[in-house]
Amino acid sequence: MNFLSALLGQSTLRIGVTGLARAGKTAFLTSVAANLLAAALALRPMRVRLAPSGATSLPRFDFGRHLASLAADPPAWPDRTGAVSLLSLELEFGHGGLLPPRRLSLEFLDYPGEWLLDLPMLGQDYAAWSAATLRRLQAPQARDFLGFVQGLPARAPADESLAATGHRLYRETLRRLRDEVGLSFLQPGRFLMPAPGPEPPWTGFFPATLSGPLGELLAARYDAYREAVRRELVSPLFGRLDRLVVLVDLLSALHAGPVAYADAANALTEVAAGLRWQRSWLDAIPVLRDLPLPAWLGAGGIRRVAFAATKADHVAERQRGNLTALVRSLTRLPEAASGAATQAFAIAAIRCTEDFVWTLEGRPVSAVRGRVIGEERMTRSYPGEVPDRSPDAAFWEHRFLALPAFEPRRLPAGGRAGVSQIGLDTLLAFLLEDFL
Numbered sequence: 001m002n003f004l005s006a007l008l009g010q011s012t013l014r015i016g017v018t019g020l021a022r023a024g025k026t027a028f029l030t031s032v033a034a035n036l037l038a039a040a041l042a043l044r045p046m047r048v049r050l051a052p053s054g055a056t057s058l059p060r061f062d063f064g065r066h067l068a069s070l071a072a073d074p075p076a077w078p079d080r081t082g083a084v085s086l087l088s089l090e091l092e093f094g095h096g097g098l099l100p101p102r103r104l105s106l107e108f109l110d111y112p113g114e115w116l117l118d119l120p121m122l123g124q125d126y127a128a129w130s131a132a133t134l135r136r137l138q139a140p141q142a143r144d145f146l147g148f149v150q151g152l153p154a155r156a157p158a159d160e161s162l163a164a165t166g167h168r169l170y171r172e173t174l175r176r177l178r179d180e181v182g183l184s185f186l187q188p189g190r191f192l193m194p195a196p197g198p199e200p201p202w203t204g205f206f207p208a209t210l211s212g213p214l215g216e217l218l219a220a221r222y223d224a225y226r227e228a229v230r231r232e233l234v235s236p237l238f239g240r241l242d243r244l245v246v247l248v249d250l251l252s253a254l255h256a257g258p259v260a261y262a263d264a265a266n267a268l269t270e271v272a273a274g275l276r277w278q279r280s281w282l283d284a285i286p287v288l289r290d291l292p293l294p295a296w297l298g299a300g301g302i303r304r305v306a307f308a309a310t311k312a313d314h315v316a317e318r319q320r321g322n323l324t325a326l327v328r329s330l331t332r333l334p335e336a337a338s339g340a341a342t343q344a345f346a347i348a349a350i351r352c353t354e355d356f357v358w359t360l361e362g363r364p365v366s367a368v369r370g371r372v373i374g375e376e377r378m379t380r381s382y383p384g385e386v387p388d389r390s391p392d393a394a395f396w397e398h399r400f401l402a403l404p405a406f407e408p409r410r411l412p413a414g415g416r417a418g419v420s421q422i423g424l425d426t427l428l429a430f431l432l433e434d435f436l
């Protein structure tokens with residue numbers, strides 16, 4: 001946004017929305033758009049419309065289709081989405097007085113969190129990355145891959161079928177660690193969430209400590225991968241962000257147990273620490289920080305970052321305060337040093353439940369109830385006490401229960417009246433504070 005356009009009452013704000021697969025990005029964007037269009041949020045009065053797609057080469061966020069599935073009978077969650085898309089909204093609000101109305105174009109970029117986990121790789125060479133990655137591969141799901149890597153002679157030939165086998169086993173390991181163990185800190189992120197289009201041959205690598213020709217081939221591919229990540233970060237499509245929303249499904253991580261929780265917390269802390277806000281996420285990369293940068297990158301930069309725990313409708317209000325505190329304790333940043341304001345939230349983009357007091361073993365607990373997909377009756381749920389800081393050993397003695405697969409509530413008027421949610425008002429007010 002520059003000064004002149006601000007003076008003319010016109011500006012664009014680009015907001016990155018990121019989080020791992022299933023964190024709730026699609027639900028968030030759908031609800032934000034539906035609620036802004038319906039003027040259903042407690043924000044200053046404004047007129048909102050969907051912007052035409054313009055000339056960008058990014059796929060558009062398919063708001064119409066996602067809202068239609070929520071408004072269907074029975075309501076359905078929006079489909080799984082692939083990588084990157086853009087949601088554009090135009091806001092118009094009065095200046096007050098004689099000035100013409102002010103226009104703000106809001107662009108939300110749905111950006112896979114998996115890709116953010118590649119940032120630390122930019123400062124690591126292949127040998128360092130391999131050593132660190134192999135050290136983290138502890139679970140039995142990694143056995144086949146580790147067996148293969150340990151069986152390779154140190155001076156293995158640069159044989160394409162060896163590279164392909166190792167790559168296939170490694171990728172399969174990452175997938176199983178995500179789906180079976182619930183791990184988050186899995187690199188490279190593009191192995192789990194590939195970029196659109198055909199996969200370039202240099203993706204065919206895996207971590208190994210080899211010195212011979214195969215080792216050199218893998219290192220060269222690793223460098224090509226990093227180069228592609230770097231190019232993308234400086235491309236006008238991704239490089240320029242004014243705000244960032246980092247979504248994380250901490251309640252599911254609590255359910256997945258201490259190992260998965262620690263890994264999710266580590267991923268969140270890494271991302272929070274890795275992103276240095278002064279100019280853009282470019283500053284996250286030590287080697288790039290000092291390079292002369294293209295002019296369009298010079299000004300602005302990420303000014304506000306919202307870290308939000310999602311699906312907070314799985315716990316009652318009293319617990320949501322703890323959830324917010326937990327996010328805050330995981331992402332605590334020295335604000336003065338980062339130059340950006342950060343804030344923690346607990347949100348439910350699409351609220352499926354209502355709070356109620358449940359008497360369990362003679363004692364009242366704050367629980368929730370909602371309809372589970374495919375069932376008629378209401379299901380009650382109390383997954384456990386949400387800790388307000390990183391849980392200690394005693395916490396893990398009682399299992400934090402699984403989150404029921406709640407169905408979204410029925411939407412009157414095809415969604416034109418907005419979507420029931422928790423916490424979006426305050427989150428948007430924080431992101432847009434200097435505009436509203």
Ligand SMILES: Nc1nc2c(ncn2[C@@H]2O[C@H](COP(=O)(O)OP(=O)(O)O)[C@@H](O)[C@H]2O)c(=O)[nH]1
Pocket residue numbers: 019020021022023024025026027028077078079080081310311312313314347348349350351352406
């Ligand atoms: N109860 C509840 N479930 C949610 C909410 N947001 C997302 N979910 C669940 O999480 C799943 C993944 O959400 P989605 O937005 O597709 O995640 P994405 O992969 O980050 O885009 C959904 O299909 C829902 O089952 C929410 O606000 N409340």
Ligand SMILES: [Mg+2]
Pocket residue numbers: 025026027080081082
């Ligand atoms: Mg999605």
